Amino acid sequence: MKTTRPLPTISFVVFFSSLVLRSNAYKFHRINLTSGANGPESLAFDCDEGGPYTGVSDGRIFKWGGRKHGWSEFAVTSQDRKRDLCDGSNDPKLEHICGRPLGLQFNKATCELYIADAYFGLFVVSRYGGVATLLASRAEGVPLRFTNSVDIDTDDGAVYFTDTSMYYQRREFLQVIQGNDSSGRLLKYDMQSKNVTVLLRGLPFANGVALSKDHSYILIAETTSRQVLRYWLKGSKANTVEVFAHFPSYIDNIRRNTKGEFWVALNNGKRRNEKSDNVTSTSTEENIVATRIDEEGQILEVLKDNYGGKYLEYVSEVLDANGKLWVGSVRDPFLSFSKT
Numbered sequence: 001m002k003t004t005r006p007l008p009t010i011s012f013v014v015f016f017s018s019l020v021l022r023s024n025a026y027k028f029h030r031i032n033l034t035s036g037a038n039g040p041e042s043l044a045f046d047c048d049e050g051g052p053y054t055g056v057s058d059g060r061i062f063k064w065g066g067r068k069h070g071w072s073e074f075a076v077t078s079q080d081r082k083r084d085l086c087d088g089s090n091d092p093k094l095e096h097i098c099g100r101p102l103g104l105q106f107n108k109a110t111c112e113l114y115i116a117d118a119y120f121g122l123f124v125v126s127r128y129g130g131v132a133t134l135l136a137s138r139a140e141g142v143p144l145r146f147t148n149s150v151d152i153d154t155d156d157g158a159v160y161f162t163d164t165s166m167y168y169q170r171r172e173f174l175q176v177i178q179g180n181d182s183s184g185r186l187l188k189y190d191m192q193s194k195n196v197t198v199l200l201r202g203l204p205f206a207n208g209v210a211l212s213k214d215h216s217y218i219l220i221a222e223t224t225s226r227q228v229l230r231y232w233l234k235g236s237k238a239n240t241v242e243v244f245a246h247f248p249s250y251i252d253n254i255r256r257n258t259k260g261e262f263w264v265a266l267n268n269g270k271r272r273n274e275k276s277d278n279v280t281s282t283s284t285e286e287n288i289v290a291t292r293i294d295e296e297g298q299i300l301e302v303l304k305d306n307y308g309g310k311y312l313e314y315v316s317e318v319l320d321a322n323g324k325l326w327v328g329s330v331r332d333p334f335l336s337f338s339k340t
């Protein structure tokens, strides 16, 4: 892999000074999951701006219909999923039976939902939901072990997705971290040829992906190295990769907004210091749960957990959509949102 290493555009110093520029003006609300499941990791809106949709720990993908209609079951990734065993489960030991849909992205051209299921691979399901269709479960003969995040180029029918590790499954994510595993891959599924191509390999904890607004590059989060890579798809640098930005903590999903900026989620687990909202305190870094960056990797905004852990724990994704900021979580039984 050709990796050039320019000076990182985001330094710790910038991180701290940017904290002074911005304090949270958001008023968050919770949407509790109802099933007993947790971990609404990734969020997506359909062609009619319906949703959000989210995949949870029991393997189901739900659609939020607003306070009046609540949650409704939309899709699952396995025909063999055992409803008695799985519904409402948050037991990681059942995930390989129930499925664990982590990455979601609607194809805005066809209104189909693409799903990265951690255990089963890449799927697609129509706008009417049901049992999703498997598109890919291996690449270069190597099984997808920990499929994670997905984004779509509707112009050329390319579906970009990550496989976090060739050796460990999602429930073994600590081993990916502690074992310093660097077997993650960036993959491309071609809708016409149905071929899967490996674009990058040897990534430490390959996680979120997000295409740029003009589709000339894709960003890839490396959770454990705490950096975001930029892989060029078009132009003179096509097929090369560079370090785009560094962060002070574990990175999860990346989502682009309509302006072409990116929200990068920083999973800092559970809030450790309930009282601190002090930019000089060492716990400040732990309170940063996401940052908004521009196409040069410069920080535009820092989202901190100033809410006593009530809304912004284990943050996996921040999605700016439909005039709201939506926040997903790796393991909480709710998602949060605020008007922007």
Ligand SMILES: *[C@@H]1O[C@H](CO)[C@@H](O)[C@H](O)[C@H]1NC(C)=O
Pocket: 030, 031, 032, 334
């Ligand atoms: C969500 O659940 C929490 C804890 O069970 C509860 O305190 C809160 O009122 C619920 N919020 C909503 C909006 O239902």
Ligand SMILES: *[C@@H]1O[C@H](CO)[C@@H](O)[C@H](O)[C@H]1NC(C)=O
Pocket: 180, 182
């Ligand atoms: C983890 O792997 C990276 C790159 O493969 C290496 O530079 C680093 O020293 C390793 N860290 C540990 C703790 O083994």
Ligand SMILES: *[C@@H]1O[C@H](CO)[C@@H](O)[C@H](O)[C@H]1NC(C)=O
Pocket: 193, 195, 197
């Ligand atoms: C799929 O990819 C392989 C190797 O990458 C290539 O040889 C083959 O022609 C491709 N098939 C299609 C239908 O594009």
Ligand SMILES: *[C@@H]1O[C@H](CO)[C@@H](O)[C@H](O)[C@H]1NC(C)=O
Pocket: 278, 279, 280, 281
């Ligand atoms: C912020 O932290 C510094 C150093 O720990 C401390 O001296 C100061 O009183 C704190 N300020 C507030 C508002 O808590």
